[in-house]
Amino acid sequence: MASSSSPSSSSSSSCLLCTALILVLSSLVAPHVAAAPLPFHPRDVLPLLPRQVSWPILDSLNSPDDLLPTFVGAASARNSTVKWKGACFYENSAWMEFHNKSGGEFGGGTLHIKVNKAHSWTCMDLYVFATPYRVTWDYYFLSRDHTLEIKQWEGKAEYEYVKNKGVSIFLMQAGMIGTLQALWDVFPLFTNTGWGENSNIEFLKKHMGASFEPRPQPWVTNISVDDIHSGDFLAISKIRGRWGGFETLEKWVSGAYAGHTAVCLKDSEGKLWVGESGHENEQGEDVIAILPWDEWWDFELHKDDSNPHIALLPLHPDVRAKFNETAAWEYALSMAGKPYGYHNMIFSWIDTKDGNYPPPLDAHLVASVMTVWNKIQPDYAANMWNEALNKRLGTEV
């Protein structure tokens, strides 16, 4: 049965715990008794257990690889039905029906999912459905047809994406419901929507105690280029879209309230420039760039869809007096065009065997997000892992 209600309630979990322990015990003795097979596998009831109980059991049942979400396919138009074998249901298929029930410009869609041939009466499969604009999940207990309703696409971009690439479907081990619930805090951060933006704000409030108070208008200061000098610092906080999501996690793991920084430089003719990483070049790669101030500022004011909050932090006059503009220019020019540096980013988080992430984030969760994102935004996620791993393994090109 498709349901999104909470699968565990405290009143029933203690009893389920007994059941599970009995099952685990009986599965241990079962091989010696030539009895009928168990009606269901202990793994099947794990999702119903509290996480601290289910995880140790799970650890003893699965290899870590099994715990990551598995990409099973992308569902698009009816004539290209995707089929796969699940952990619980052995015959599954899905296709997308586009409709216009909302009467909006791009309409919406119904994802039809057919699950069949369960290996036991009580098992279930847990699914994550994702586009770059939304993530949702559901789990299935019963062999039958299920549907997932998407009232309205976020806009042309999502509509085109789903038409061309489909809705990505990931299968998760049923026991991973704990991870999935934790993912729930993290996934929407990356979606380029108002939902994503609010999720970022909520996340920072909840996990960092950050407060967000709307400023009085005007939201943009009239800044004069004459008042900005070489070495002045731009502290930037983006809260929407893919950069917003990454910045939120960066802020959280690093404890900073800015997720991105840039530096101002003036040339010998007094023209102002901004040195920044993460600038998208014509090939769609994120590189380090030195941009004319007017171009940079215009982009931030009018085109940056990550809703950036920018603070200008001028150098203290004493420090400015010591700032070597020539050396700064030499360094900036030597870095221009180089990759953004995902390796630094990811390894600034991951530097111990465990204890890298504040709860509820754990290595598993990060790997799960990356697995999902890898499929949906392959260029971006591949950058991050490939650069990071190449750096560690000394196999950079």
Ligand SMILES: *[C@@H]1O[C@H](CO)[C@@H](O)[C@H](O)[C@H]1NC(C)=O
């Ligand atoms: C599926 O149908 C659409 C429209 O009916 C058509 O444009 C497309 O080529 C078909 N795709 C396949 C794989 O048959």
Ligand SMILES: *[C@@H]1O[C@H](CO)[C@@H](O)[C@H](O)[C@H]1NC(C)=O
């Ligand atoms: C959905 O219906 C509305 C209103 O009738 C129309 O303007 C829009 O173009 C339709 N969209 C699609 C994708 O058919």
Ligand SMILES: *[C@@H]1O[C@H](CO)[C@@H](O)[C@H](O)[C@H]1NC(C)=O
């Ligand atoms: C900013 O400058 C423009 C043009 O010089 C002016 O019209 C506007 O009132 C100024 N805004 C503020 C808040 O000073």
Ligand SMILES: *[C@@H]1O[C@H](CO)[C@@H](O)[C@H](O)[C@H]1NC(C)=O
């Ligand atoms: C500033 O940097 C340049 C280039 O690295 C160097 O040649 C020069 O001596 C430096 N100036 C001072 C005052 O340190």
